[in-house]
Amino acid sequence: MWNAIRQNRIKSAILIIVMGMLLLVLGAVIGGSITGARDGILGGLFLAGLVWFFLTVIAVLEGKNILLSLSGAREVSHDDAPQFYNIVEEMRIAAALPATPKVFIVESRAPNAFAVGTPGNAAVAVTTGLLSILSRDELQGVVAHEIGHIKNQDSRFMTIAGIMLGVIVIVADVYTRSMFYGGMGQRRSSSSGRDGGGNQLQIILFVVAIVLAILAPILANLLYLACSRSREYLADASSAVFTRYPEGLASALEKISRSTVPLESATRVTAPMYIINPLNKACGNEAFSLFSTHPPTEERIRILRGMASGAGFNDYNNAYGKVKGGTVINGSDLRSAEELELRGIKRSEPVDRVTQTRDANDILLRASKFSFIDCACGLRIKVPPMFAAKSVKCPRCGELHQL
Amino acid sequence: MMAMGAVGLVAVILIGGLLVLGLWFLMTYNVLVGLRNQVKNAWAQIDVQLKRRHDLIPNIVETVKGYAKHERETFDAVVKARSAAVQASGVAAQAKAEGELSGVLSRLMAVAEAYPELKANQNFLSLQEELSSTENKIAFSRQAYNDQVMMYNTKIQMVPSNIVAGFGGFTAMDLFELKEQAQREAPSVKF
Numbered sequence: 001m002w003n004a005i006r007q008n009r010i011k012s013a014i015l016i017i018v019m020g021m022l023l024l025v026l027g028a029v030i031g032g033s034i035t036g037a038r039d040g041i042l043g044g045l046f047l048a049g050l051v052w053f054f055l056t057v058i059a060v061l062e063g064k065n066i067l068l069s070l071s072g073a074r075e076v077s078h079d080d081a082p083q084f085y086n087i088v089e090e091m092r093i094a095a096a097l098p099a100t101p102k103v104f105i106v107e108s109r110a111p112n113a114f115a116v117g118t119p120g121n122a123a124v125a126v127t128t129g130l131l132s133i134l135s136r137d138e139l140q141g142v143v144a145h146e147i148g149h150i151k152n153q154d155s156r157f158m159t160i161a162g163i164m165l166g167v168i169v170i171v172a173d174v175y176t177r178s179m180f181y182g183g184m185g186q187r188r189s190s191s192s193g194r195d196g197g198g199n200q201l202q203i204i205l206f207v208v209a210i211v212l213a214i215l216a217p218i219l220a221n222l223l224y225l226a227c228s229r230s231r232e233y234l235a236d237a238s239s240a241v242f243t244r245y246p247e248g249l250a251s252a253l254e255k256i257s258r259s260t261v262p263l264e265s266a267t268r269v270t271a272p273m274y275i276i277n278p279l280n281k282a283c284g285n286e287a288f289s290l291f292s293t294h295p296p297t298e299e300r301i302r303i304l305r306g307m308a309s310g311a312g313f314n315d316y317n318n319a320y321g322k323v324k325g326g327t328v329i330n331g332s333d334l335r336s337a338e339e340l341e342l343r344g345i346k347r348s349e350p351v352d353r354v355t356q357t358r359d360a361n362d363i364l365l366r367a368s369k370f371s372f373i374d375c376a377c378g379l380r381i382k383v384p385p386m387f388a389a390k391s392v393k394c395p396r397c398g399e400l401h402q403l
Numbered sequence: 404m405m406a407m408g409a410v411g412l413v414a415v416i417l418i419g420g421l422l423v424l425g426l427w428f429l430m431t432y433n434v435l436v437g438l439r440n441q442v443k444n445a446w447a448q449i450d451v452q453l454k455r456r457h458d459l460i461p462n463i464v465e466t467v468k469g470y471a472k473h474e475r476e477t478f479d480a481v482v483k484a485r486s487a488a489v490q491a492s493g494v495a496a497q498a499k500a501e502g503e504l505s506g507v508l509s510r511l512m513a514v515a516e517a518y519p520e521l522k523a524n525q526n527f528l529s530l531q532e533e534l535s536s537t538e539n540k541i542a543f544s545r546q547a548y549n550d551q552v553m554m555y556n557t558k559i560q561m562v563p564s565n566i567v568a569g570f571g572g573f574t575a576m577d578l579f580e581l582k583e584q585a586q587r588e589a590p591s592v593k594f
Contacts, residue, residue: 082529082532082533083532083536086532086536089536090536090539090543091543093448093543093544093547094543094546096445096547242543374525
């Protein structure tokens with residue numbers, strides 16, 4: 001695991017540098033094409049450098065909160081969601097994290113989960129849709145996968161990369177749009193006072209700028225996605241190590257992939273954070289390509305179920321080799337991996353979707369400070385926090401309850 | 404003159420070698436201290452969960468008593484096992500006492516299964532979830548602790564670092580073996 005974390009740090013640094021270069025080149029070329037002189041190039045370079053600096057600072061300091069609010073996640077306490085909170089705490093102990101991640105819930109029928117932050121300051125989020133379809137063991141597998149991401153520092157990588165990619169996309173977008181709508185006039189007027197040489201350079205730069213503005217987002221995206229996929233495998237392996245029960249995650253992935261509800265708040269940039277790609281849902285079939293943020297779910301399930309001999313990293317690697325060929329976990333991690341025994345299959349209560357859906361929504365109500373009254377007739381009355389009256393009548397049996 | 408130069412060279416190499424050795428010694432010592440502290444840390448985690456379980460038990464016993472007044476034997480066994488576990492100290496002794504407590508507790512929960520009004524009681528259900536989660540946490544912190552102990556024990560036994568371990572007085576630490584007593588004693592539910 002330590003090798004993976006170190007590799008992650010190296011990859012983060014390389015990614016930031018390459019994306020930064022891309023951003024700088026984009027800025028320089030755009031600047032040059034607008035003004036047609038050397039100080040245009042320098043100006044573009046400087047501006048791009050400034051944006052890059054700001055981005056990195058923001059991404060490192062606030063990236064977690066930005067991504068959380070982008071997804072519409074709400075924090076819940078132990079009293080709001082005791083079972084889910086307990087599961088997060090259990091996995092935190094199994095992964096030996098220095099602090100318990102904050103617990104969030106996203107209101108959506110689409111089942112999905114994500115994690116952000118660094119081991120000392122992290123957050124785990126699931127949707128109400130996920131809580132309504134999974135058993136305790138399956139939920140534990142999903143949470144373990146997310147905490148695996150946190151432990152392997154994937155979240156920091158994804159946070160920084162996601163925001164960088166977003167800005168490259170925006171800069172390229174703004175430039176191509178402004179060129180499309182009003183660039184022509186600008187160019188002619190700025191070049192009217194120049195000699196022929198400057199004009200030529202400007203035209204060249206202009207062409208290069210357009211090409212880059214189209215290619216840069218694609219390049220950045222490919223970089224981002226290639227790294228994203230191998231991290232998913234490592235997080236799956238970590239989940240098995242923490243829970244000693246890969247079947248939990250495997251059956252959870254099965255249930256999640258069967259759902260076709262799309263996750264409204266997910267975008268191209270935030271998609272890699274989730275446990276299963278939240279886009280492509282409406283089509284049902286997952287088209288796998290270089291542009292996929294995640295490996296195919298079916299493959300992930302087969303690898304997890306192929307871990308017959310133990311729950312350690314070498315067992316995951318062997319199963320991976322059987323399904324895909326090759327290895328996904330590297331040398332030094334394997335050498336230090338011990339023989340970890342699989343936990344036996346525990347008999348668990350069957351999942352009652354109706355009850356669980358209701359319970360999941362109740363969690364959000366509790367987080368919004370609703371109060372619950374259990375009437376004798378069996379109805380649970382949910383009173384909003386702003387309710388002013390002194391008593392409430394039960395809608396089913398009419399009994400009056402004092403508040 | 405040449406002889407002086409050669410002696411000087413040898414002296415430099417020797418001193419350099421001693422310095423490198425000394426540095427390696429220091430670094431390995433620090434690594435061992437770090438590993439030992441992580442073991443202690445991991446033990447503290449288990450301790451927290453064990454204590455939490457001790458604190459939950461009186462509440463659970465009272466709730467079950469409210470519905471299952473005649474299970475005197477089971478209640479007494481739980482209370483006895485709990486105070487034995489609270490008083491035990493040291494990894495091996497605590498492991499034994501906590502194992503016995505686990506066994507008795509699962510008997511109590513098996514008894515509770517026979518009373519449907521108890522199973523519908525919200526208070527009991529949330530206590531049951533807390534107990535179940537605490538047991539899971541004990542299991543996971545035990546996992547993490549044993550992993551740390553393995554790393555530490557291996558390091559003090561492996562060849563270059565065992566020298567430093569000997570000098571520094573680093574001794575092997577015990578694994579926390581929680582034997583599942585529950586499997587040996589079948590719960591007896593009296594009707």
